Amino acid sequence: MYNTIISNQEKINWLRLARSKNIGSVTFNNIISLYKTASNAIKFLPDMIKKNNANIVLSSEKSAINELEKTKKFGGDIILKCESDYPVNLKYIKNAPPVISVIGNLQLLNHNKKFAIVGARNASINSCKLAYNIAKNLSNHEYAIVSGLALGIDAYAHMGSVKHNPIAVIGGGINTIYPNENKKLYQQIIEQGIIISEFPIDVAPKAHHFPIRNKIIAGISDGLLVAEATQKSGSMITANFANDFGREVFAIPGSPLDPRNKGNNNLIRNGANICESANDILDVMNNIKKNNNSLFENSYSNEIERDIELYSDNEINEIKKSILDNISYDFININSLITILGVRLDLLLTALLELELSNIITRDFMGNISKKFNNNNN
Numbered sequence: 001m002y003n004t005i006i007s008n009q010e011k012i013n014w015l016r017l018a019r020s021k022n023i024g025s026v027t028f029n030n031i032i033s034l035y036k037t038a039s040n041a042i043k044f045l046p047d048m049i050k051k052n053n054a055n056i057v058l059s060s061e062k063s064a065i066n067e068l069e070k071t072k073k074f075g076g077d078i079i080l081k082c083e084s085d086y087p088v089n090l091k092y093i094k095n096a097p098p099v100i101s102v103i104g105n106l107q108l109l110n111h112n113k114k115f116a117i118v119g120a121r122n123a124s125i126n127s128c129k130l131a132y133n134i135a136k137n138l139s140n141h142e143y144a145i146v147s148g149l150a151l152g153i154d155a156y157a158h159m160g161s162v163k164h165n166p167i168a169v170i171g172g173g174i175n176t177i178y179p180n181e182n183k184k185l186y187q188q189i190i191e192q193g194i195i196i197s198e199f200p201i202d203v204a205p206k207a208h209h210f211p212i213r214n215k216i217i218a219g220i221s222d223g224l225l226v227a228e229a230t231q232k233s234g235s236m237i238t239a240n241f242a243n244d245f246g247r248e249v250f251a252i253p254g255s256p257l258d259p260r261n262k263g264n265n266n267l268i269r270n271g272a273n274i275c276e277s278a279n280d281i282l283d284v285m286n287n288i289k290k291n292n293n294s295l296f297e298n299s300y301s302n303e304i305e306r307d308i309e310l311y312s313d314n315e316i317n318e319i320k321k322s323i324l325d326n327i328s329y330d331f332i333n334i335n336s337l338i339t340i341l342g343v344r345l346d347l348l349l350t351a352l353l354e355l356e357l358s359n360i361i362t363r364d365f366m367g368n369i370s371k372k373f374n375n376n377n378n
Contacts, residue, residue, distance in 0.1 A: 006083060014038035014080050015064040017045075018098040019200065021057040025095045026363045027356065032098075034349040044310075054357035071201045076103035076174050085109055093219040093245050094366045097198040100216070103174045104194030108144055108165050109220075115281065116146040116217050116242075118235045119153025119227035120260050127228040127260075128156040130252060134225065135160030137278035144193070146221045148213055148234075149182055153227045158185055166193035169220070171213040172205035173197060196220070214238040223248035223285055225275055229263035236263045239272075244366070248284055250275040311347055319343055319351040324371070327361070331368035 006014075017038045018028055035041040042058065049056050071078050079085050081098045087109045090096050102109065117135055119127060135145045135157040145161035147154040149168040158166050166189045172178055174197050177186045189195055198212055214234055218224060218241035226249070229235035242249050250273040254261030268274055273284055322341050338348060352369065355361040362372040 006080065010037060010039050011078075011080060012061060012064045012068070013042045014082070015067060015078065015099060016059045016061060017041055019059040019064065019067070021059075022055050025097050026367060028098045029095050029367070030349065030353055030356070030363075034346065034353055048354065048357060052354050052357040055359075056357065067200050071101055071174070074103065074175050074201060076101055076201070077106065078102075079106075079109070087220050089114065089221065090216060090219040093215075096219060097212075097216065099198070101174045101197050101199070101201060102194055104190050105165070105192075106194070108167055108194045109196075111144040111165060111167075113141075113143045113285075114146055114167065114221045115143045115285070116221035116224040116238070117153065117157035117227060118147055118214075118217065118224065118229070118238050119157075119264075120229055120233065120235065121150050121152040121154075123152040123156075123228045123260065124258070127252065127254070128153060131225075131227045132156040132160035134227075134275070134278045134281070138281060139164035139166075141278075141282060146217055148210075148217055148238075149178075149186065149189070149195075150234075151179055151181060153235075155182055155185060157227075158189060162188050162192055164192075167196065167220070168193070169196045169213050169216045170205070171197075171199070171209035173199050173201040173203040175201055176204055178205040210234050211237050215241050218242040218247060219245055221247060222288070223250065223281065225250040225252070225281065226264045226267055226272075227252050228254060228260045230259055231262040231266060233263055236267075239263075239267055248273065248288060250281055250284075252276065311350055315347065316351050316354060319347055320355055323348075323351055323355065324360070327369060327371055329371050329373055331364055331370045333368050337369070 017023060017031065031041050031045065035044060068078055079100050079102060081091060081096055085106055115138055117131055119131060131153045139145055139161035144165040144167050145157055146167040146169065147157040149158065149170050158168060168189045174195050177183050196216060198216060199209060214237045218238050224239060224242040224247055226235050226239050239249055249267060251264035251267040252275050253268055254264060256265060273280065275281055323337065326340050338345065341348065360372060361369050363369050
């Protein structure tokens with residue numbers, strides 16, 4: 001993380017890189033790990049893209065400036081992962097979004113206590129009422145309640161906490177309201193709390209956006225409650241993220257005769273905390289010490305003008321061959337690969353990025369790598 005003020009040009013370049021075609025959070029973070037700054041990446045990346053015939057199109061400076069200006073005009077802000085306003089909880093999950101757009105009270109991004117409540121859109125009346133009451137009671141204990149501004153459980157969680165720092169994470173641009181039934185709630189959250197999105201302004205919500213939204217809901221929160229959810233649902237995706245990120249997970253038990261309770265009941269079966277009231281959450285959360293984020297690996301250089309060491313093609317090709325000789329179609333952690341190969345991190349990152357751009361390896365959302373299977377593989 002930078003300890004200096006980010007220049008306007010670095011912010012533009014960071015946004016350009018984040019909005020480039022076929023550069024997601026995983027690839028973005030790998031590029032920054034290698035090049036140290038977005039400005040360095042914009043300078044050196046085009047040659048690597050050309051060399052590896054990568055299907056990446058860098059976003060233009062004009063496009064980045066336009067997004068910054070439109071977001072500001074709407075009353076919002078664009079916050080980079082390397083800036084101090086970026087949520088600390090979110091920053092230290094694996095492959096956190098490089099950019100978030102927000103509108104509302106920026107101080108809530110690093111509010112001391114944040115708790116997520118999620119559940120079915122077509123939830124039962126009893127579950128909606130219970131989510132409302134739990135959200136209200138937790139907010140009275142200074143928790144900022146996080147949810148996804150959907151119908152059902154999400155909406156009731158927001159309504160229960162709307163006067164006490166509500167946080168909504170949405171699946172489109174910060175100026176898009178979805179569903180339209182939550183228009184009034186959307187406006188109340190802007191006035192009393194904050195709305196967060198990983199997507200640029202004006203982008204309409206789409207089905208594949210919602211798992212990305214769910215990752216932020218889990219990542220920004222200290223704990224998560226699933227009120228009611230089918231086994232294959234967005235709420236269960238959020239719960240899985242929360243488990244992966246080491247968050248405390250709670251679930252409300254429900255009738256096994258109702259398929260809307262299949263997911264929350266299975267969470268309890270697999271070790272989630274049973275929740276019947278806000279007190280069940282408070283008892284657990286009050287005994288949990290905050291993570292010491294200084295223990296997490298820091299991928300960013302304090303030396304903004306640090307020179308990048310360039311390696312010869314022979315050096316890179318030799319490491320690429322060693323990598324492919326030592327990995328399979330099962331994912332492996334990069335730290336394990338460093339131990340096996342005994343090479344410098346910058347050289348390894350360069351080789352891995354070239355292999356990734358050449359579509360030879362792939363990465364999961366945690367950054368682990370494997371060979372990429374395709375029809376040409378033997």
